[in-house]
Amino acid sequence: MRTPSFQVHSPTTLSEALQIANSLKKQKTEFDWISGGTDLIPNYKWGINPRSNVISISGVDELGGISKTRIGAMARLQDIVESSEAHPLIAEAAASVASVMIRRSGTLGGNLCLDTRCFWLNQSETWRKSIEYCHKCDEGTGADCRVIPNQNELCVATYQGDLAPALMCLDATIHLASLNSTRSMPLEDFFQNDGITRNVLKPGEIVTHIELPDDSLRRFGSYQKLRHRDAWDFPEGGVAFSVGVDRDGSVSSLNMASTGFESIPRKHGDLISSLGKGPNWALEAERLGAELKRSVRPVLNTWFPPRYRKKMASVLARRAMEEASKRVTSA
Numbered sequence: 001m002r003t004p005s006f007q008v009h010s011p012t013t014l015s016e017a018l019q020i021a022n023s024l025k026k027q028k029t030e031f032d033w034i035s036g037g038t039d040l041i042p043n044y045k046w047g048i049n050p051r052s053n054v055i056s057i058s059g060v061d062e063l064g065g066i067s068k069t070r071i072g073a074m075a076r077l078q079d080i081v082e083s084s085e086a087h088p089l090i091a092e093a094a095a096s097v098a099s100v101m102i103r104r105s106g107t108l109g110g111n112l113c114l115d116t117r118c119f120w121l122n123q124s125e126t127w128r129k130s131i132e133y134c135h136k137c138d139e140g141t142g143a144d145c146r147v148i149p150n151q152n153e154l155c156v157a158t159y160q161g162d163l164a165p166a167l168m169c170l171d172a173t174i175h176l177a178s179l180n181s182t183r184s185m186p187l188e189d190f191f192q193n194d195g196i197t198r199n200v201l202k203p204g205e206i207v208t209h210i211e212l213p214d215d216s217l218r219r220f221g222s223y224q225k226l227r228h229r230d231a232w233d234f235p236e237g238g239v240a241f242s243v244g245v246d247r248d249g250s251v252s253s254l255n256m257a258s259t260g261f262e263s264i265p266r267k268h269g270d271l272i273s274s275l276g277k278g279p280n281w282a283l284e285a286e287r288l289g290a291e292l293k294r295s296v297r298p299v300l301n302t303w304f305p306p307r308y309r310k311k312m313a314s315v316l317a318r319r320a321m322e323e324a325s326k327r328v329t330s331a
């Protein structure tokens, strides 16, 4: 498999990066941002929607940095794992991504903007051609989705990034920038339930950093992941749970979020609201797990079958709650 040729732009400041993006946009030239390249380059090699231009942001120092309440889009995952500043829940989720070697290149921004995955798509060009492609990368054939056909434009490929649920449990805000403006939103509002568009980024817009509320320092949590091989596989399901504790020991917040079950990572405020904030929340782990199992909607496009992944949603939720409870007790 050969990587198709493309032109690389290597800005050294954010403003330069945004100007290059804007001028490519004006010329109607499609491009991708590239940070670590651990997701984008394998996709290009497989002929999955490669673009003629990529803008590398690895030389843009403004996009780096790890502090207790701010992590730059270019922060490398292994640096997050090893940082004494990063919240332990984020470090735990980062440590579960792929292998050390991949984490040394992979970044926070790339992880959040990770392309969705599907076993009909993440294959070589030759293989996809032999089955006449699918809607997400149809090579002009007008091919339909192979997982749920006849559903108009939707692609139900699965989002399999590990960091989003951990960040959602800490109420992270994501910050975006384009040439003349910036905007921010709760991380859960960043994702779009379509395996092709994936998120709200507009052409020429970039993720600059995530920000955490001050009270995230008083939150304790756990991230639990299901995968085929512990050595490096993507999540077939992942659940994060967090508990905010006030100085007097009372519970100030509870959060749960999942990944790997649908086209978006999802925060489950609706399920959590039934827990209240009483001291006995941990006793509800079985019930909450069962409710998460009912709520998630995996489809048949990753390694494990949907029924098993649904079942495991309840197990992962229970484990995450039990582990979070232990961490509160030992804090």
Ligand SMILES: Cc1cc2nc3c(=O)[nH]c(=O)nc-3n(C[C@H](O)[C@H](O)[C@H](O)COP(=O)(O)OP(=O)(O)OC[C@H]3O[C@@H](n4cnc5c(N)ncnc54)[C@H](O)[C@@H]3O)c2cc1C
Binding pocket: 032, 033, 034, 035, 036, 037, 038, 039, 040, 041, 042, 057, 073, 074, 077, 096, 097, 098, 099, 102, 105, 106, 107, 108, 109, 110, 111, 112, 113, 114, 115, 160, 161, 162, 163, 201, 205, 206, 207, 208, 232, 233, 234, 235
């Ligand atoms: C063998 C293998 C195993 C893996 N296992 C896992 C796993 O277990 N869990 C997991 O979560 N991931 C896994 N990955 C995927 C990937 O390595 C990580 O998600 C990594 O964090 C991606 O970051 P990156 O910087 O390399 O992204 P890139 O490949 O550079 O980019 C990924 C996407 O994000 C976009 N992008 C990058 N940065 C920005 C930005 N700042 N603003 C806007 N768009 C941006 C790119 O255009 C591209 O579409 C695995 C990859 C491999 C090859």
Ligand code: SF4
Binding pocket: 117, 118, 119, 120, 121, 134, 135, 136, 137, 144, 145, 146, 147, 148, 154, 155, 156, 157, 195, 301
């Ligand atoms: S979900 Fe459907 S359209 Fe999307 S990648 Fe898979 S087969 Fe293709």
